[in-house]
Amino acid sequence: MAFDPSATSLAGTGAAYQEHPAPAALRGAFGQLWQSQLDADASGSITVLPDGCVDILWRNGVLFAVGPDRVAAHPQLAPGAQVLGARFQPGQAQAALGISLADMLGQAIPLAELKGRWAKDVADAVGDAPPHRRMQRLATLLHPHMGQPTDDLAARRAKALFRGLAEGSSIDALAEHLDLHPRSLRRLSQQQFGYGAKTLQRILRLQRFLRGCRSDATLAMAARAADAGYADQAHLSRDARELAGMTATALWLQWTR
Numbered sequence: 001m002a003f004d005p006s007a008t009s010l011a012g013t014g015a016a017y018q019e020h021p022a023p024a025a026l027r028g029a030f031g032q033l034w035q036s037q038l039d040a041d042a043s044g045s046i047t048v049l050p051d052g053c054v055d056i057l058w059r060n061g062v063l064f065a066v067g068p069d070r071v072a073a074h075p076q077l078a079p080g081a082q083v084l085g086a087r088f089q090p091g092q093a094q095a096a097l098g099i100s101l102a103d104m105l106g107q108a109i110p111l112a113e114l115k116g117r118w119a120k121d122v123a124d125a126v127g128d129a130p131p132h133r134r135m136q137r138l139a140t141l142l143h144p145h146m147g148q149p150t151d152d153l154a155a156r157r158a159k160a161l162f163r164g165l166a167e168g169s170s171i172d173a174l175a176e177h178l179d180l181h182p183r184s185l186r187r188l189s190q191q192q193f194g195y196g197a198k199t200l201q202r203i204l205r206l207q208r209f210l211r212g213c214r215s216d217a218t219l220a221m222a223a224r225a226a227d228a229g230y231a232d233q234a235h236l237s238r239d240a241r242e243l244a245g246m247t248a249t250a251l252w253l254q255w256t257r
Helices: 093-097 117-128 131-146 153-166 171-177 182-193 197-215 221-228 233-244 248-256
Strands: 017-021 030-037 055-059 062-066 082-088 108-110
Touching: 030 131, 055 117, 055 131, 062 117, 082 131, 093 182, 117 131, 153 171, 153 182, 153 197, 171 182, 171 197, 182 197, 197 221, 197 233, 197 248, 221 233, 221 248, 233 248
Parallel strands: none
Antiparallel strands: 017 030, 030 082, 055 062, 055 082, 062 108
């Protein structure tokens, strides 16, 4: 069956989705905590856009480590489902999980497979809490085991690479700034983000387009494309199709509704 973008909800939009900065105790390792509560009559069809990030996710009483995606993912959730997430800071996931992110591409791995009994105990404890208390409990229980940030050279370089590409810097300029040969930069990106710097650049450019859609609703699509760093509107259209599975206009309308 062909993917129908009109029959899915875009993750990160709507009143059912809430995002907060991670509390101070987790902030070195995690950037945001988020939660999504589906309506009881929701279809459960969700589109999750690639963002270059890795999340710890609680769903259906289980904790998962959700790896990076090259293109949009389409998980199916039960109507009324509650989903909680903790998003790693760039450069922190690989060390915390002890697995190459290239081996996690497009996967949601039960965290117990990586962290054993601790992960199952945390998942059970979160599920035992009232729904409105689960996010706080997840944050509290993550702290002693996964809340200590890694501050080695690779993590610092990964953070600088992510930030630079998110802001529109070129790969060559970042390689020079980080004192890395382009091949070394590619290896760093594959280790820390699961794919090479060019793929990460495409993903973060689309995310920059989405941020621009919310900041100024009056711009024409061609201007939005230029502001995000696309060569032209056709370039944006190709990337929207390939990464999100929908037209740039459909993406814009869903993201801002």
